[in-house]
Amino acid sequence: MFKKVVIAGVGLMGGSLGMAMVKGNMATEVVGVDPDRENLKQAVRMGAVHRAADLAEALPGTDLLILATPIGVTLGVLEMAIPYLTPGTIITDIGSVKGRLVERAEAMLPSNVHFVGGHPMAGLELTGVVGAREDLFEGAAYIITPTPLTNPTALERIKGLIEKLGAKPIELGYLEHDGVVAFISHLPHLLAATLVNTIANEPEKELLLNMAAGGFRDTTRIAASNSLMWRDILLTNREMVLQAITRFRSQLEEMEKFIKDFNAVELVKILNHAKGLRESLPENRVYMNKCQEKNQRGK
Numbered sequence: 330m331f332k333k334v335v336i337a338g339v340g341l342m343g344g345s346l347g348m349a350m351v352k353g354n355m356a357t358e359v360v361g362v363d364p365d366r367e368n369l370k371q372a373v374r375m376g377a378v379h380r381a382a383d384l385a386e387a388l389p390g391t392d393l394l395i396l397a398t399p400i401g402v403t404l405g406v407l408e409m410a411i412p413y414l415t416p417g418t419i420i421t422d423i424g425s426v427k428g429r430l431v432e433r434a435e436a437m438l439p440s441n442v443h444f445v446g447g448h449p450m451a452g453l454e455l456t457g458v459v460g461a462r463e464d465l466f467e468g469a470a471y472i473i474t475p476t477p478l479t480n481p482t483a484l485e486r487i488k489g490l491i492e493k494l495g496a497k498p499i500e501l502g503y504l505e506h507d508g509v510v511a512f513i514s515h516l517p518h519l520l521a522a523t524l525v526n527t528i529a530n531e532p533e534k535e536l537l538l539n540m541a542a543g544g545f546r547d548t549t550r551i552a553a554s555n556s557l558m559w560r561d562i563l564l565t566n567r568e569m570v571l572q573a574i575t576r577f578r579s580q581l582e583e584m585e586k587f588i589k590d591f592n593a594v595e596l597v598k599i600l601n602h603a604k605g606l607r608e609s610l611p612e613n614r615v616y617m618n619k620c621q622e623k624n625q626r627g628k
């Protein structure tokens with residue numbers, strides 16, 4: 330499908346993409362670029378990339394550049410890449426917030442290379458290539474954020490790649506993307522962290538944490554994620570995140586009021602509403618199912 334793919338940032342996500350592409354024969358050559366030398370060596374050992382290189386050496390002749398870097402450095406890496414890009418190169422990113430990245434990327438790039446913004450709605454609470462897995466994207470929604478300037482052939486090729494990864498390409502405007510992820514990704518993350526901190530501030534914290542069962546564990550898994558990544562996400566998508574917090578606060582206040590008032594009828598109504606919606610969520614995490622099946626077989 331692709332001859333030469335360069336992945337800038339071969340961490341958890343770039344490494345997972347690389348593993349899927351190498352193992353699925355989606356590219357003749359996958360080259361990794363990453364300032365973390367140990368991580369890069371590990372990426373080669375794990376088969377996430379065929380070889381490691383510097384950006385300037387890797388880029389000439391590349392037909393796909395994947396920017397899998399922390400969101401704060403992505404535009405800088407793109408700027409550094411420009412002198413080494415070959416006409417026809419397709420560039421995509423996987424950042425959790427788009428902001429004006431897509432507009433700025435389109436403005437800075439020459440017209441003979443083609444940018445398509447992307448964001449796989451899959452991930453893990455781990456950091457670095459050691460946590461990477463080739464099946465991470467199977468069954469997941471994968472948002473792409475084309476604009477009127479997006480090259481149609483580049484868009485089709487990115488969609489084709491997403492389908493090969495086993496994911497579902499979904500087109501959204503980049504601002505619409507940021508509004509959606511504020512609710513279904515950024516709000517849940519800050520709630521998980523807040524929930525853990527609520528317990529941490531209790532005098533009986535040790536006892537509470539030792540007793541924690543599925544309820545606490547399931548709702549807080551993501552609180553163990555990379556704090557620097559989440560600092561960047563929450564501050565870059567600040568406006569949308571603040572809106573989501575406001576909506577959440579009013580839901581929490583409603584729940585609080587029903588409990589204070591002993592309003593059993595309304596309480597059951599809102600709990601049932603949530604139950605129905607949660608039960609109707611489509612399955613999108615093939616690897617989680619695999620893990621659960623393995624655990625059950627092990628019992």
Ligand SMILES: NC(=O)c1ccc[n+]([C@@H]2O[C@H](COP(=O)([O-])OP(=O)(O)OC[C@H]3O[C@@H](n4cnc5c(N)ncnc54)[C@H](O)[C@@H]3O)[C@@H](O)[C@H]2O)c1
Pocket residue numbers: 337338339340341342343362363364365368397398399400402406423424425426448449450451452453454455456457458555558
């Ligand atoms: N972790 C998730 O669940 C998840 C899910 C979807 C999207 N994302 C997005 O994916 C991107 C990467 O996240 P991750 O979880 O893989 O983080 P990570 O820390 O595991 O990997 C990032 C990698 O980028 C490298 N890097 C830093 N500066 C670089 C530079 N200038 N040039 C090249 N490489 C550089 C780091 O050394 C690291 O190996 C972020 O933009 C994040 O928003 C993360």
Ligand SMILES: O=C(O)C(=O)C[C@]1(C(=O)O)C=C[C@@H](O)C=C1
Pocket residue numbers: 424425449450451452453454513514515551
């Ligand atoms: O840890 C996970 O399960 C994730 O999928 C992480 C998750 C999320 O669902 O919010 C986190 C950030 C992303 O940009 C995409 C995915």
